[in-house]
Amino acid sequence: MRLFKLAVLSAALLANLAPAQSLPRETRQRILEAVVQIVPFDPASNQLVDWSGSGTIISPDGYILTNFHVIGDEATREHYQWHAVFTTLPSAPDQPPRLTYWARYVASDATHDLALIKIVEYHDETPVPPTVRFTAMPVGDSNLLLPGDPLFVVGYPGIAGSTITFTSGIMSGWLGEDLEAGGKQWIKTDAKIARGNSGGAAFDENGYLIGVPTALLQSTEGGVFEEQFYLRPISLAWAIIGPHVANVQRAPGVQVQQPVAQPTTQPSPGTAPVTGAGQPSGNYGAISIGASRSNIVAAATAETLVYHTYTVAVPAGLASLTISVDGKGSDLDLAARFGTEITSYRTKEEGGDWDFLDLSAVPNPSFTYSNPPAGTLYIDVINVITQPSAYTVSVTTGPGHPPAPAQPAGTVTANTAQSAVIGALPLGQSAQGQLAGMADSASFHTYYVEVPAGVAQLTITMSADIDLDLAVKFGSEIISYADREEGGDWLYRDNSATPGAQFSIPNPQPGRWYIDVFNALGPGQTGRYTLSVR
8 A cells, every 4th residue: 555644744844935926826826736746655665755856737637747856766767656746725825735646657768857757546546537637837848948038936845844935037048968068958047946846847937837947966176066956948858748648738839849959068970989087877869770889988986877878760670689888898787678768777576677788797798689679779888887988889780581561551550569658549540569578567558549429339459479468448547457356447458368359348438548458478478469449
C-alpha cells in the first residue's frame, strides 16, 4: 500500500503571496490550481521521501511536467514510480497544500532534468474517472522570449506544510548547456526561486508556461558547491510531452517544438576532441551508422559517474549492429538501449533498464545486436574513474537482409521493440511491430483508439508469431496486467498460451480505449504482431 501516516509539523512554513499585478486575477487563480507540490513515494520504506518539488498540470487529463531530480536521482538516473500530489485551493492560498492525488511516472529526459507524471488516483487510491478534467495551464513558446520580458515563478519552496509562493522578475538572458556558451538551453531570471520551486512553473506576461525552475549545484573557484537557479525553457520539454500528451494545452499558434540546438559546445563527427577537463554528462547528438564520434568525458567523483549519451537512427533490415568504444587506454564503460534513454545502470533486479551493459574492468567494450529492430538506439559512454578520459565511439553494421515489404495503407508501425506508448490507432486501421521480452517485467506497446458514440461493436484482434498477450481498458492507461484480486486494472485481458487474441465489445462506451500488446515471456523472446481495430 502507498497509504501512509503524515507527520504532524509543529509549525507550518508560511510564505506570503507576492502579488502579480500584470496577470489577471482569473489567470492567477488557475495557476494556483494547476501548480502542485510533488513528493515521491518510496516503496522500500512505505513512506514519502524527505524532499519535495513542484510541478504544473499541462493537460485536462492530468499530465504534470516537473524536474527529473524531483521524481528521481540524477546521479543514478533512477526514478520513483508513484508520487503524492498536493494541491492548493485558490480560495485558501494561506493554507498548506493537501494530499489530493497520486501520480504515476510516464516519461523523462534526465539529460535536461525534465520529467512527466500523470494523475491516476485520488488520495485514497481509488481511480480518477476518465471524465474528470483538471485545470491546466497553456504551454507557450519560450523561443520568443527577449531579455526584459516579465516572468512569474510559482511553486512550493519548502517541504510538507509550506504554502504556494508566487514571485516575479524579468527574463535576464539566455545561456547554453554549460551555462557559458551561446544557446537556448537555460533562461536567466532575477525572480526569486527557492529549492522547493524546482519543477514548478515560470509564466510569461500572458500566463503561458514558458519554463521550469531548476536548482543546480555549481562549483565556485574555491571548490565550494553553491546552489543556483535557472529556468529550463519549455521548448526542451516537447521531447517528452509530444509523444505522450495528446491534448496538452497550447497557447495560440504554438506547435510541437524541438529543442534549440546549441551551436558551439557539441563535438562534430571527425573533429578532434576538446582538451582540458572534459565534457560533463549530457546528450551529445546523433551518430550515423558507419561513423564515429570522438570526445573527452569529464572525471567522475566518489558520488557521481559521468555519461555521454548518443543516438543512432536504425533502419529496418539490418543483420547486425555493433557499438564499440576505444577508451584510449582508459577503462570506460558502455550501455545501450532501444527506444528510450537509459535511466539506471544497476542490475535488472535492482531496476536497471538497459539492453546491454558493460561495467567490467576490460577496456574498449563493444556490443553487437543481431537483427536489430528499426528505431532509435541510445548509447551511453560511461566514466566511473576520477580522471577525464578521451574516447572514440563507433557504430558499424554487417551485411543486411532485404528490407521488409512496404506497409499497406492505413497501417501504423511501432518503431521500437522496447516498452513504449506508440500512440493513436484509428478505427479501421492496423498496427504492426515487434516486442522484445524483458527480464524483470512484461514489456508492452500501448495504443489508444477514439471510439465515437453509436458504434454497435468494437473488435480488437491481435495475431503474433509467438505467445504475445493483449489487454484493453477504457478511459486510462493500464497500470497492471496482474489478476484483478492482485491489482490488475484491465477491462479485458488475454494471457492464454496461444499467440493471438480477439475481443468483441458490444456497444462500447464512447471515448478513448487503451490497448496493450504485452510480452511476458522474458529476455530473448521477441515477437512480431499485427493489431487491428474494427
